[in-house]
Amino acid sequence: MTADLGYGMTLVALGLAVYGGLAAGIGAKTGRLALVESAQHAALGVFALVTSCFALLTYAFLTFDFSVRYVATNTNLGTPFYYRITAVWGALEGSIILWSWMLALYTIILIVRHRVGARELYPWALATMLGILAFFLLVMTVAAPPFQRQTPVPPDGRGLNPLLEDTGMITHPVALYLGFTGFTVPFAFAMAALITGRIGDTWLALTRRWTIVAWYFLSLGLLIGGWWSYHVLGWGGYWAWDPVENAAFMPWLTGTAFLHSVMIQERRRMLRLWNISLVILTFGLTLFGTFLTRSGVIASVHAFTQGSIGILFLSFLALVLLTALGLVAWRWETIRSEGELDSVVSRESAFLLNNVLLVAAAFTVFFGTVFPLLSEAVRGVKVSVGAPFFNQVNIPLFLSLVFLMGVGPLIAWRRASLDNLKRNFLWPVALGIVAATAAFALGVRSFLAVLTFATTVFVAVTIAVDFTRATRARLRLGESLLPAMGRLLVRHNRRYGGFVVHLGILIIALGVMGSHAWSVQTETTLRRGETAELAGYRFRFNGLTAVEESNHFKVVGDFTVSNGRVLGVLRPAKKFYPQEQAPIAYVDYRLGLREDLYLVLGDFARDGSQATIKLQVNRLVSWIWIGGFVLTLGALLAILPERHKTA
Amino acid sequence: MKLWRWLIPLAAVPVLALLAYGFRVSPRDIPSPLVGRPAPGFALSTLDGAPMTLEGHRGKVLVLNFWASWCYPACYEEAPVLERNWRGYRDRGVVVVGVDIQDKREAAEKFVADFGLTFPIAQDLKGTVSVDYGVYGVPETFFVDRQGRIRVKHVGAVTDDVFRKAVDRLLAEAGAP
Amino acid sequence: MSRLIALLAAVIVLAATTLHASGQTAKPVSEDVVHEVAVQLRCVVCQNLSVADSPSEMASQMRAIIRERLAAGESPAEVQRYFVERYGEWILLAPPRRGFNLLVWLLPLAAVLVGLAAAALLIRRWTRRARTAPTSPVAVDAAMSERIRRELERES
Numbered sequence: 001m002t003a004d005l006g007y008g009m010t011l012v013a014l015g016l017a018v019y020g021g022l023a024a025g026i027g028a029k030t031g032r033l034a035l036v037e038s039a040q041h042a043a044l045g046v047f048a049l050v051t052s053c054f055a056l057l058t059y060a061f062l063t064f065d066f067s068v069r070y071v072a073t074n075t076n077l078g079t080p081f082y083y084r085i086t087a088v089w090g091a092l093e094g095s096i097i098l099w100s101w102m103l104a105l106y107t108i109i110l111i112v113r114h115r116v117g118a119r120e121l122y123p124w125a126l127a128t129m130l131g132i133l134a135f136f137l138l139v140m141t142v143a144a145p146p147f148q149r150q151t152p153v154p155p156d157g158r159g160l161n162p163l164l165e166d167t168g169m170i171t172h173p174v175a176l177y178l179g180f181t182g183f184t185v186p187f188a189f190a191m192a193a194l195i196t197g198r199i200g201d202t203w204l205a206l207t208r209r210w211t212i213v214a215w216y217f218l219s220l221g222l223l224i225g226g227w228w229s230y231h232v233l234g235w236g237g238y239w240a241w242d243p244v245e246n247a248a249f250m251p252w253l254t255g256t257a258f259l260h261s262v263m264i265q266e267r268r269r270m271l272r273l274w275n276i277s278l279v280i281l282t283f284g285l286t287l288f289g290t291f292l293t294r295s296g297v298i299a300s301v302h303a304f305t306q307g308s309i310g311i312l313f314l315s316f317l318a319l320v321l322l323t324a325l326g327l328v329a330w331r332w333e334t335i336r337s338e339g340e341l342d343s344v345v346s347r348e349s350a351f352l353l354n355n356v357l358l359v360a361a362a363f364t365v366f367f368g369t370v371f372p373l374l375s376e377a378v379r380g381v382k383v384s385v386g387a388p389f390f391n392q393v394n395i396p397l398f399l400s401l402v403f404l405m406g407v408g409p410l411i412a413w414r415r416a417s418l419d420n421l422k423r424n425f426l427w428p429v430a431l432g433i434v435a436a437t438a439a440f441a442l443g444v445r446s447f448l449a450v451l452t453f454a455t456t457v458f459v460a461v462t463i464a465v466d467f468t469r470a471t472r473a474r475l476r477l478g479e480s481l482l483p484a485m486g487r488l489l490v491r492h493n494r495r496y497g498g499f500v501v502h503l504g505i506l507i508i509a510l511g512v513m514g515s516h517a518w519s520v521q522t523e524t525t526l527r528r529g530e531t532a533e534l535a536g537y538r539f540r541f542n543g544l545t546a547v548e549e550s551n552h553f554k555v556v557g558d559f560t561v562s563n564g565r566v567l568g569v570l571r572p573a574k575k576f577y578p579q580e581q582a583p584i585a586y587v588d589y590r591l592g593l594r595e596d597l598y599l600v601l602g603d604f605a606r607d608g609s610q611a612t613i614k615l616q617v618n619r620l621v622s623w624i625w626i627g628g629f630v631l632t633l634g635a636l637l638a639i640l641p642e643r644h645k646t647a
Numbered sequence: 648m649k650l651w652r653w654l655i656p657l658a659a660v661p662v663l664a665l666l667a668y669g670f671r672v673s674p675r676d677i678p679s680p681l682v683g684r685p686a687p688g689f690a691l692s693t694l695d696g697a698p699m700t701l702e703g704h705r706g707k708v709l710v711l712n713f714w715a716s717w718c719y720p721a722c723y724e725e726a727p728v729l730e731r732n733w734r735g736y737r738d739r740g741v742v743v744v745g746v747d748i749q750d751k752r753e754a755a756e757k758f759v760a761d762f763g764l765t766f767p768i769a770q771d772l773k774g775t776v777s778v779d780y781g782v783y784g785v786p787e788t789f790f791v792d793r794q795g796r797i798r799v800k801h802v803g804a805v806t807d808d809v810f811r812k813a814v815d816r817l818l819a820e821a822g823a824p
Numbered sequence: 825m826s827r828l829i830a831l832l833a834a835v836i837v838l839a840a841t842t843l844h845a846s847g848q849t850a851k852p853v854s855e856d857v858v859h860e861v862a863v864q865l866r867c868v869v870c871q872n873l874s875v876a877d878s879p880s881e882m883a884s885q886m887r888a889i890i891r892e893r894l895a896a897g898e899s900p901a902e903v904q905r906y907f908v909e910r911y912g913e914w915i916l917l918a919p920p921r922r923g924f925n926l927l928v929w930l931l932p933l934a935a936v937l938v939g940l941a942a943a944a945l946l947i948r949r950w951t952r953r954a955r956t957a958p959t960s961p962v963a964v965d966a967a968m969s970e971r972i973r974r975e976l977e978r979e980s
Binding site for chain 1: 863866871872873876877878879880913914915916917918919925928929935936940942943946947976978
């Protein structure tokens with residue numbers, strides 16, 4: 001009953017979306033507003049139906065309705081309440097419904113916000129959104145239906161993948177998908193601009209806030225994914241350059257490039273062709289990401305499943321890329337912009353360099369991800385491309401980008417005079433060199449660590465220079481300190497929001513550097529009562545306990561941690577789920593500002609007399625999460641509605 | 648510059664073609680460099696305590712099967728196949744040997760008892776043998792000829808068909824050890 | 825007598841060096857070296873994790889094998905070769921810089937260079953356009969234009 005109802009709703013939604021897309025398109029072409037309005041109603045209907053499907057599915061999960069196959073596969077009678085809700089998007093079918101729902105939501109917001117303002121572009125943008133929505137609904141109907149009937153109805157379900165029993169499951173996919181789907185809207189407007197030929201700045205102005213929001217959610221999704229990897233997956237790291245991690249990282253890189261180059265188009269009307277191409281590339285990469293995750297073409301931690309869904313996604317990706325890029329080629333002459341620059345040393349050049357580096361990094365990640373496939377196609381030999389490669393090639397690029405973060409905001413538009421350069425960069429460069437020397441003097445010998453530290457100090461000082469100078473200007477006008485700073489942040493929220501985001505990135509950069517350069521680890525086997533030592537910490541093995549939980553059985557190791565005085569007890573565990581073939585290791589950790597203690601339980605003797613453990617002391621990893629928090633504040637500041645700039 | 652702009656959409660085509668190629672290959676299918684090379688030696692003891700070495704089977708066709716009790720469903724599917732064919736071929740100069748990896752002894756013994764396996768089975772407790780043979784998952788089966796060379800590596804559950812085809816071919820080869 | 829002493833000395837030295845050598849081959853291996861080798865190898869049962877990072881049992885066994893071989897005197901390169909001989913190039917987490925694999929190492933670098941070149945060309949076109957654009961100077965008070973310039977610089 002539930003399954004049939006849900007399936008029926010999906011079909012109707014698909015039909016409405018197809019109708020709406022066509023209606024909006026034809027209405028746009030012929031100028032018949034009635035059709036466009038009809039498309040709006042269709043969109044509303046789609047949103048209502050998809051929401052109902054979502055609600056129905058959640059209800060099925062909450063009531064243990066095992067007549068729905070998706071519910072039976074992803075939950076069982078022992079699954080706790082909150083995980084039953086998050087399990088809704090825990091596997092392939094649910095992820096598609098989540099994606100479709102977000103697309104529908106964004107379509108409604110687009111209608112509400114732009115129905116009146118963007119007369120020319122709006123209908124085509126709506127048509128594009130509905131077309132893309134129709135595709136995902138097609139996938140939901142044909143390839144990954146969440147409402148398939150399970151007959152006979154089993155008495156108990158299989159259960160959720162234990163790795164997904166985590167709070168990260170609530171936020172990570174949601175944030176990530178909000179980011180991915182968020183980039184659909186700028187893409188839709190870019191398509192509208194290309195189709196109508198209005199490739200000026202209107203489409204850009206309309207999508208500015210969408211872009212920041214999408215970019216922010218993508219950043220958040222990536223950071224939460226890193227946190228999840230760190231505290232659940234049990235390998236002591238936050239980023240493995242896994243193909244699906246890369247798939248989310250690539251649109252983030254090109255999205256960041258887009259965020260910056262739009263500023264050049266806004267100020268100087270340059271790079272229009274490039275901006276349109278960037279947004280198409282970003283959206284294409286989000287589709288590529290979903291293709292990678294679901295097609296099984298490249299092995300990955302995340303890979304959901306295979307089958308016809310991969311072919312569907314690849315076909316759609318092909319359709320989107322060829323159409324969009326074809327439109328770019330068609331409009332080539334009209335897009336190319338005129339631009340003037342007085343000097344090579346200018347903000348435009350800095351932003352251009354920023355774009356080159358970001359897109360080059362995206363290309364590196366892309367090529368590294370598909371290279372195993374290429375190698376097999378050409379040589380017939382399988383190779384692996386993993387962390388050692390990506391780290392080696394990308395780190396110089398990222399470091400240069402961090403450096404540019406300091407240069408870009410302060411260097412003058414059009415032409416930076418020597419005076420301008422001296423005024424803005426004297427202190428930052430000087431303090432950067434001091435920082436490098438200090439680091440070296442304090443015993444830091446890793447070249448990369450010294451360089452990273454010096455660069456981050458350089459950028460931090462540029463931000464401080466700008467902020468103090470601007471505050472001082474306001475103080476001269478008679479304001480007092482705190483109101484001056486506050487008003488500065490609010491009046492120029494785009495600029496200072498950007499600065500705060502940059503600050504967040506700096507903190508993250510330091511965290512990454514610390515964890516790479518200074519983390520230590522070891523592996524050892526301990527008998528009961530024995531102690532292992534690492535980096536000044538002592539870990540004493542006290543014994544093992546076996547615990548029976550609602551849906552699994554776990555063995556917990558008891559370790560006392562001390563560094564002179566007792567710090568606490570760590571309890572890494574190994575959980576045995578009946579539906580999983582191998583036990584799952586659960587780390588225990590002790591987070592700190594400077595270092596994290598990380599303990600993984602390996603093999604153990606049945607009687608608890610000995611255990612093998614992997615110990616890690618990770619340095620500065622917490623800075624990554626702190627930086628993420630700062631980044632959030634910056635993004636929120638930047639999204640605030642623009643205040644009229646008075647003195 | 649007129650026609651060059653069409654290179655932009657065309658540039659997407661080779662990328663899409665490469666991704667489409669991905670459908671034809673499986674990322675988990677790793678070809679073994681050991682096929683055609685001498686089988687690495689091993690010295691283990693069976694669950695009954697008897698010694699089990701590669702050298703001890705020289706001159707016979709050896710079917711070396713890596714398995715685990717937690718490998719469900721594939722190992723469970725192939726266990727009766729192996730037992731059946733072991734009984735059928737053991738008098739023809741073929742020996743089936745099982746190597747159990749990453750298992751506790753009780754689990755291994757239970758598996759053997761459940762399926763009534765009579766061919767020699769040893770546990771590779773340290774994992775050295777499985778690494779020696781380039782094993783990256785279970786089940787994997789190696790068919791070794793009478794001269795001690797690995798001729799076939801089969802990844803996944805062995806079926807009667809696979810077993811017979813490989814073993815018949817190796818038996819047919821004239822072989823002085 | 826002196827020859828006997830010389831012979832004795834030689835024997836002692838020989839014995840010492842032999843002892844020293846055998847001591848070397850049996851010395852315990854630092855976990856750091858094991859980690860260095862393990863980080864380059866792919867854990868065969870995981871997706872994309874290194875043998876050093878993976879919490880799986882197989883990886884733990886592989887680390888033990890690395891430790892044993894290093895302790896037996898093999899060099900890290902030899903240990904790596906041992907794994908490659910059994911699993912193929914696939915087991916290395918970064919493709920060896922040889923032959924076709926050079927493509928993955930060099931193409932990103934080429935991309936950066938091409939990007940920089942394109943950017944340079946673009947900037948040159950922009951600056952050249954500015955230079956050749958006809959400039960019609962507007963009569964502005966010198967003090968006013970100086971103040972405007974300073975304001976502009978401060979704004980950006």
